[in-house]
Amino acid sequence: MNFDLDEKYLAIQQAALQLMRSVDDIATEADACNELHPGILKALQNSKLADLMVPSAYGGRFDKIDPLAICIVREAMMATSSHMDSLFALQGIGSYAVTCGGSDTQKDFWLPRIATAEILPALALTEPEAGSDLKSVTTEITSAGDELIVNGTKAFISNAGAASFYVVFAKEEAGYSVVLVPADAKGVSVTQTPELIAPHVLGDVHFDKVRIPASERLGQAGSGLELVLATLGVFRVSVAGAAVGLAQAALDEAVKHTHSRIQFGRPLAKLGPVAQMLADSWTEIEMARLLTYRAAIYAQQDSGANLHHSSMAKLAASEMASKVVDRCIQMMGRFGLVRDTKIEKLYRQARPMRIYEGSSEILRLGIAKELAHTV
Ligand SMILES: Cc1cc2nc3c(=O)[nH]c(=O)nc-3n(C[C@H](O)[C@H](O)[C@H](O)COP(=O)(O)OP(=O)(O)OC[C@H]3O[C@@H](n4cnc5c(N)ncnc54)[C@H](O)[C@@H]3O)c2cc1C
Numbered sequence: 001m002n003f004d005l006d007e008k009y010l011a012i013q014q015a016a017l018q019l020m021r022s023v024d025d026i027a028t029e030a031d032a033c034n035e036l037h038p039g040i041l042k043a044l045q046n047s048k049l050a051d052l053m054v055p056s057a058y059g060g061r062f063d064k065i066d067p068l069a070i071c072i073v074r075e076a077m078m079a080t081s082s083h084m085d086s087l088f089a090l091q092g093i094g095s096y097a098v099t100c101g102g103s104d105t106q107k108d109f110w111l112p113r114i115a116t117a118e119i120l121p122a123l124a125l126t127e128p129e130a131g132s133d134l135k136s137v138t139t140e141i142t143s144a145g146d147e148l149i150v151n152g153t154k155a156f157i158s159n160a161g162a163a164s165f166y167v168v169f170a171k172e173e174a175g176y177s178v179v180l181v182p183a184d185a186k187g188v189s190v191t192q193t194p195e196l197i198a199p200h201v202l203g204d205v206h207f208d209k210v211r212i213p214a215s216e217r218l219g220q221a222g223s224g225l226e227l228v229l230a231t232l233g234v235f236r237v238s239v240a241g242a243a244v245g246l247a248q249a250a251l252d253e254a255v256k257h258t259h260s261r262i263q264f265g266r267p268l269a270k271l272g273p274v275a276q277m278l279a280d281s282w283t284e285i286e287m288a289r290l291l292t293y294r295a296a297i298y299a300q301q302d303s304g305a306n307l308h309h310s311s312m313a314k315l316a317a318s319e320m321a322s323k324v325v326d327r328c329i330q331m332m333g334r335f336g337l338v339r340d341t342k343i344e345k346l347y348r349q350a351r352p353m354r355i356y357e358g359s360s361e362i363l364r365l366g367i368a369k370e371l372a373h374t375v
Pocket residue numbers: 123124125126130131132133155156157158159200202352355356357358359360361362365
């Protein structure tokens with residue numbers, strides 16, 4: 001058992017760190033955007049890291065998508081820019097149903113351009129009335145000869161407006177299905193969602209009797225839930241990677257501050273309760289990092305059978321990140337409360353992680369259900 005990253009992962013980590021150094025001066029501006037930031041996209045394209053999101057048969061880096069590599073990259077990205085992190089993550093999350101269920105024609109057409117980040121995908125599950133309760137979606141797919149008609153609205157969709165295609169989860173006679181809807185199909189429109197405390201490229205996507213060829217279905221009719229679960233199996237753990245990166249960045253801020261600010265004649269870091277907060281934060285980050293890397297390796301081995309490990313890692317790391325960043329603000333006193341500082345940005349950005357890609361409560365339900373299988 002080796003707890004250190006090997007050469008392959010260290011090289012990927014270095015590439016991600018180098019990319020993030022190169023966008024340091026535009027990160028604040030990009031993270032305030034709810035539209036695509038061209039400088040961040042260009043940097044992602046130049047880095048070639050998006051090739052981690054596609055199998056090598058379609059222009060990707062490895063034969064099979066490697067969740068640990070993705071975790072390590074997201075860890076580095078989230079420490080500097082949530083905009084970059086989200087763009088990168090979505091290249092995989094939005095395209096994985098095509099990788100798993102697409103026809104050769106769909107894969108050949110879309111995936112090589114995902115691997116270079118020439119185009120962006122989106123995964124459209126959530127609806128105005130359906131969030132955690134995915135099975136309550138009302139978007140519908142109906143067959144009309146050799147075409148499918150998609151009708152409904154998806155809400156809070158990352159990359160809406162910037163994506164070249166939407167992978168849409170909807171009801172169909174056979175159950176739930178997933179279809180690929182090109183963004184320029186007639187009847188597709190995008191409206192803005194309310195602005196979030198942590199801005200994100202986000203929008204509501206409307207499908208008004210959109211007609212697409214039946215060949216745009218991904219997988220079999222009725223296999224929609226399977227494809228969504230397959231996506232979560234590979235990518236849920238990567239949210240944990242991002243949460244670890246965010247918490248580490250917050251701790252780095254607190255370490256700098258508490259070593260330079262003197263109170264009662266000593267650096268804050270040497271005052272007992274502050275030292276304790278620093279130590280607890282570091283310890284909790286390391287715990288979450290280990291759990292995340294292990295879950296990523298399990299996801300690589302068998303993503304379906306190990307989804308509960310990914311859920312545990314996402315639960316632990318996202319809850320930890322919120323706790324750590326809050327504690328860091330406490331250590332920084334009034335300086336932690338100043339708007340437009342890095343710590344303030346991290347504080348806001350930690351919050352959505354406990355809600356998207358499975359809220360903490362929904363993850364706990366799944367983990368507890370899995371536990372019941374072990375007795
Ligand atoms: C930044 C961001 C990006 C997003 N990107 C996408 C995207 O690209 N594609 C997409 O499809 N969606 C996206 N979403 C939507 C996201 O997936 C949903 O917000 C998430 O699924 C939770 O749904 P909800 O917000 O409707 O909360 P609800 O389902 O209304 O839940 C509200 C609260 O009730 C709790 N709850 C709900 N059901 C239960 C239960 N059975 N037991 C216990 N507690 C429960 C939840 O944990 C939560 O605390 C995004 C959201 C955000 C914030």
